[in-house]
Amino acid sequence: MLGKTHAAASVCAGFGLAVAVAENPLTGAVIIGKSWLGSLLPDIDHKNSKISKKLKLTGFIVRLFTGHRALFHNPLLYAAVYAALWHFRPDLAKFLIPLFMGIGTHLFLDALTPMGVPILPNRRLHMGNIRTGSSVEHAIYSLLIVAGFGISVWGAVVRGLL
Template identity: 30%
Template sequence: MTGKTHILGGIAASLAYTQFTNHDPLIMVGAGIVGALLPDICHRGSKIGRKLPILSKMINVLFGHRTFTHSLLFLVIITWLLNSFIPSEAVKAGVLAGMVSHYVLDMATKNGIKLFFPLSMTVRFPLTTRTGGKIESLVFSILSLLSFYFAYHTFSIYL
């Protein structure tokens, strides 16, 4: 999936999660965007990889793309780091919701992800799409609608 689809996935996931919490939705959305981009730190052409090129290159050389940073192991490490250094529950929840959305979206691509890294097993959905293809455009549209729906329900209390 492209960066814009991952961003929208992070927004939709964090807004959906706010329906079950009392966390600040704006903080959750911001953190959800960060979490949605974080797994692609292993790809130097990604939005986050271009911002942190040295770190991106190091991670890519060590692990490759869609392996360690797309795994449950990475999710557990990020959870531990967030719990150790970030006091805001909204930030923690948003980052994790964004990361999970990233994993789910990449499991819908032909290449899948190494969810159980260091095992070499690739995890993908039975029906997959090509990054940047027409199906991804449809997914983007659905995520847009979901984002508006959850935003409406989240912010309607302020209207």
């Protein structure tokens, strides 16, 4: 999936979480930002991704050990990291919920592509056949933009701003 589709999905999810739990607009914006940041992380294994261009050395080191849509696209890696965080540092785990939510939106969208995401050795999670940059992806992106607008209006109504 394209970066803009990952961004739109993570911002939508962030909006939803912010409406549900944020105490004020600033904490809401932080939640949305963490979700967006999380949506960037799995593509650290891709040379031309936004995050690899920002973190060149980190991206280079990651790519020495793993290929694109390999370890850093495995949902079990993030589940294990989150479980360990929850066990050893529940405060940090709670703080990072939006980040892991953004990672989850990224992995879900990539699982909808023909390549899918790895889940076990020689097993990929493959839930769709949507090609990157296809008209179907552009339709999903458009729906996410409409959903994001809808969630923000819903949030404003729920918070008594409209």
